[in-house]
Amino acid sequence: MAISLYYHPYSRAAGTLWALEEAGVAYEFRLTDIMKGEQKGESLVSRNPMGKLPTLVDGDMVVSESAAIALYLADRYAPGRLAPALDDPRRGTYLRWSFFAPSVIEPAVMAKGEGWTVKEVSAGWGTYASMITAAESAIAGRQFVLGDDFSMADVVFGGTLRFMIDFKQIEPSPIFSEYIERLNARPASQRAEARNLEMRQKLGLK
Numbered sequence: 001m002a003i004s005l006y007y008h009p010y011s012r013a014a015g016t017l018w019a020l021e022e023a024g025v026a027y028e029f030r031l032t033d034i035m036k037g038e039q040k041g042e043s044l045v046s047r048n049p050m051g052k053l054p055t056l057v058d059g060d061m062v063v064s065e066s067a068a069i070a071l072y073l074a075d076r077y078a079p080g081r082l083a084p085a086l087d088d089p090r091r092g093t094y095l096r097w098s099f100f101a102p103s104v105i106e107p108a109v110m111a112k113g114e115g116w117t118v119k120e121v122s123a124g125w126g127t128y129a130s131m132i133t134a135a136e137s138a139i140a141g142r143q144f145v146l147g148d149d150f151s152m153a154d155v156v157f158g159g160t161l162r163f164m165i166d167f168k169q170i171e172p173s174p175i176f177s178e179y180i181e182r183l184n185a186r187p188a189s190q191r192a193e194a195r196n197l198e199m200r201q202k203l204g205l206k
């Protein structure tokens with residue numbers, strides 16, 4: 001049975017396509033119109049009580065949370081290629097920057113955008129400035145998060161940065177811009193972008 005993805009092109013599920021394309025697995029869409037609130041319908045809520053996209057169904061397995069979905073796909077379908085083995089010393093770096101995206105980059109950007117005033121010492125994301133410094137340190141002087149080898153950490157970490165930069169929520173510093181150029185050159189990223197565009201056109205969206 002093919003993997004299915006609760007998907008809408010204007011959601012984080014658009015980024016999940018890149019993870020699926022990198023993993024090289026067959027998948028089908030469960031198109032869920034977030035403009036019409038379809039994500040709160042029984043079909044999705046029974047699988048993901050948050051009623052949010054993306055949610056992936058792989059046989060009996062349901063995975064939500066974009067980063068978890070990407071890491072799941074790498075471990076399940078591309079171990080050693082997109083995910084370092086459990087005893088590979090690079091595994092810590094791989095996990096570190098994969099988790100950094102949803103737990104530090106996203107809330108730091110949200111906090112800045114919404115003007116939240118929180119104590120740096122108790123906010124898990126520190127400050128926007130410290131998040132940027134740390135994120136740059138992950139890729140400064142290297143091709144990808146793991147050095148010369150691309151991995152699913154780049155889909156999660158790099159995909160988050162790329163999205164935030166596209167939406168002008170993060171400044172495109174030279175370190176980020178050069179990294180994103182390398183990510184954009186990935187054939188799987190280009191295939192995902194083409195499928196997202198095709199779906200937007202089908203739905204009459206920009």
Ligand SMILES: N[C@@H](CCC(=O)N[C@@H](CS)C(=O)NCC(=O)O)C(=O)O
Nearest residue numbers: 011012034039052053054065066067
């Ligand atoms: N932490 C989740 C966030 C998922 C999320 O917020 N998805 C949005 C679209 S990008 C959504 O489904 N919004 C519709 C809603 O909350 O009703 C993840 O990383 O996957």
